[in-house]
Amino acid sequence: MHPEVVTEIPGPKSTRLAAELRRHESRNVTYLSKEWPVFWERAEGVNVWDVDGNRFLDLTSAFAVAGLGHGRAELVHALTTQAGTLLHGMGDVHPTRLKVDLCAQLSALTYERWGAGEGKTVLSNSGFEAVETALKTAHLATNRRGVLAFEGGYHGLGYGALLPAGFDKFRAPFASQLADLTTLLPFPDSEGDLSATRARLAQLDASEIGVLMVEPIQGRGGIVIPPAGFLSLLRDWCDAHGVILVFDEILTGFYRTGALFACDHEGVVPDLICLGKALSGGFPISACVGKASVMDAWPVSAGEALHTSTFLGHPVGCAMALEALRLHQDPATLAAVQSVARTLGEGLQVLQMPGTSEIRGQGALWGLVFEDGAEANRVVLAMLQAGYLLLAGGPEGAVVTFTPPFEIAEDEIGSCLETLLGI
Ligand SMILES: Cc1ncc(COP(=O)(O)O)c(C=O)c1O
Structure with missing residues (x-):
C-alpha cells in the first residue's frame, strides 16, 4: 500500500x-x-x-x-495482558517472574549461545542507561578510569554516556562538567583504515584505560560499516591490555543488520553488550548483559542496589521483551x-x-x-x-x-x- x-x-x-x-x-x-x-x-x-x-x-x-x-499484534497482546495483571512492580525489591525469565532469555541468546558460559543482566529503561551500566561495570572490573571510544560513535546523552560520545556537538555544552577521561580514535571504514586503527592502538598507553566502547556498525554516525577484522582487532587488544570490551548494539541488535547481533557476523564476543530499542519493540526497556565473570565485579546486594531505578524490570517492558525475543527467533x-x-x-x-x-x-x-x-x-x-x-x-x-x-x-x-x- x-x-x-x-x-x-x-x-x-x-x-x-x-x-x-x-x-x-x-x-x-x-x-x-x-x-x-x-x-x-x-x-x-x-x-x-x-x-x-x-x-x-x-x-x-x-x-x-x-x-x-x-x-504488532503479539506485542500489543503482551502489553495489554500484562498491564491488566500487574502494571507496575518493585523491580529490584520484590521482582516478578517476568524479570527472571527475561534475564535468563538474554543469557541464552548471548553468552550461552556464544559458548562463553552464562550471562548476567542489569535491566534499565533507555539505551543510554544500559551504556552507563556498562561503564560502571567496567570501572568496577578494572578499577581504571580511562574510556576508549570512536569518533562518530553515539551512545546516548546521559552524562555518563557522553564520556564515550564521538560527537562533539553533544559533549561541548557540558564539557566543563565531564571528566577528561576519553580517548577517541577514528572509526575505520575501509581496509586501509584498519591498519591505521592497529597502529593507533599499538601507540596507546592502555594502563589507565578500563573500557573500550564501540558500535559494531555506527548508526547515528552515518551507517558506517568497518572492514572485516575490526572487531577481532579490538578483542585482541582488549585481551592483551585487560580492557573491558563493550559492544553497543542498541541500534544494531535484533536482526537489524541481518544477524541477531551485528557482532555475530564476525563471531567476536564482547565482555558486555548493550541492548535497547527493538528489545521490546516499543516499550522503554534496555539491558546491559555481561559475561558472568565480568558482571560479578558488582558486589552481592546487601540490601540496597548500587545501581537501579524505579522502573527497572518493569513488568510490561519485560512481558513485551519476552514476546519480542520469541518473535525474533522465528x-x-x-x-x-x-x-x-x-x-x-x-x-x-x-x-x-x-x-x-x-x-x-x-x-x-x-x-x-x-x-x-x-x-x-x-x-x-x-x-x-x-x-x-x-x-x-x-x-x-x-x-x-x-x-x-x-x-x-x-x-x-x-x-x-x-x-x-x-x-
Ligand atoms: C548505538 C546507540 N546507543 C545508544 C543509544 C541511546 O539510546 P536511548 O536514546 O534510548 O538512550 C542510541 C540511540 O539512538 C544508539 O543508536
Whole structure:
C-alpha cells in the first residue's frame, strides 16, 4: 500500500499542535519549522497516520524500534495482558517472574549461545542507561578510569554516556562538567583504515584505560560499516591490555543488520553488550548483559542496589521483551530482513541517485550519502511531503538513513525509491 497524502504537509492540525508545543515544551527538544514535523496519531505495520489523516510509509521504524512492525499484534497482546495483571512492580525489591525469565532469555541468546558460559543482566529503561551500566561495570572490573571510544560513535546523552560520545556537538555544552577521561580514535571504514586503527592502538598507553566502547556498525554516525577484522582487532587488544570490551548494539541488535547481533557476523564476543530499542519493540526497556565473570565485579546486594531505578524490570517492558525475543527467533524474521537487504540494498545501488557519493549498509540498515547536510535535509523534507518518513544522520547530517520495519513489501520499497529519484 503506497502512502496517501490528503493535506498539505504538515497539515492544519499538525501546524496548530506545533504552535502549542512551542509554548510549553523546552524549545530544544522538538525541532519545529514550517515544514516539520507531522504529529503522529496511530501506526500499524509499516504505516503511520498523522493527526491530519495523512498516511506515511515509515522507513525509520521510529528510531529502529519497530523492526517487527508498528502495533504488532503479539506485542500489543503482551502489553495489554500484562498491564491488566500487574502494571507496575518493585523491580529490584520484590521482582516478578517476568524479570527472571527475561534475564535468563538474554543469557541464552548471548553468552550461552556464544559458548562463553552464562550471562548476567542489569535491566534499565533507555539505551543510554544500559551504556552507563556498562561503564560502571567496567570501572568496577578494572578499577581504571580511562574510556576508549570512536569518533562518530553515539551512545546516548546521559552524562555518563557522553564520556564515550564521538560527537562533539553533544559533549561541548557540558564539557566543563565531564571528566577528561576519553580517548577517541577514528572509526575505520575501509581496509586501509584498519591498519591505521592497529597502529593507533599499538601507540596507546592502555594502563589507565578500563573500557573500550564501540558500535559494531555506527548508526547515528552515518551507517558506517568497518572492514572485516575490526572487531577481532579490538578483542585482541582488549585481551592483551585487560580492557573491558563493550559492544553497543542498541541500534544494531535484533536482526537489524541481518544477524541477531551485528557482532555475530564476525563471531567476536564482547565482555558486555548493550541492548535497547527493538528489545521490546516499543516499550522503554534496555539491558546491559555481561559475561558472568565480568558482571560479578558488582558486589552481592546487601540490601540496597548500587545501581537501579524505579522502573527497572518493569513488568510490561519485560512481558513485551519476552514476546519480542520469541518473535525474533522465528525464522520468518530473518527471512524478512534478508528480503529487505536484497530489495533495498540492490534498489539503492541501481538507483544511481544524483548528488550521492556512496551507499552503505547491510540487512535492514542502509545509508545514502549526499554531498552535504543541506541536500540530505532537502531530500528528507521532500520525501515527507510525498508520504515517506526518513531521517538524516552522520556527523554533518549528510546521510539519509533507512531502517524500515522488516515486513516492508518489495513494491513499497520500489515506490519509495522511485519517488526518491524524482525529487
Ligand atoms: C548505538 C546507540 N546507543 C545508544 C543509544 C541511546 O539510546 P536511548 O536514546 O534510548 O538512550 C542510541 C540511540 O539512538 C544508539 O543508536
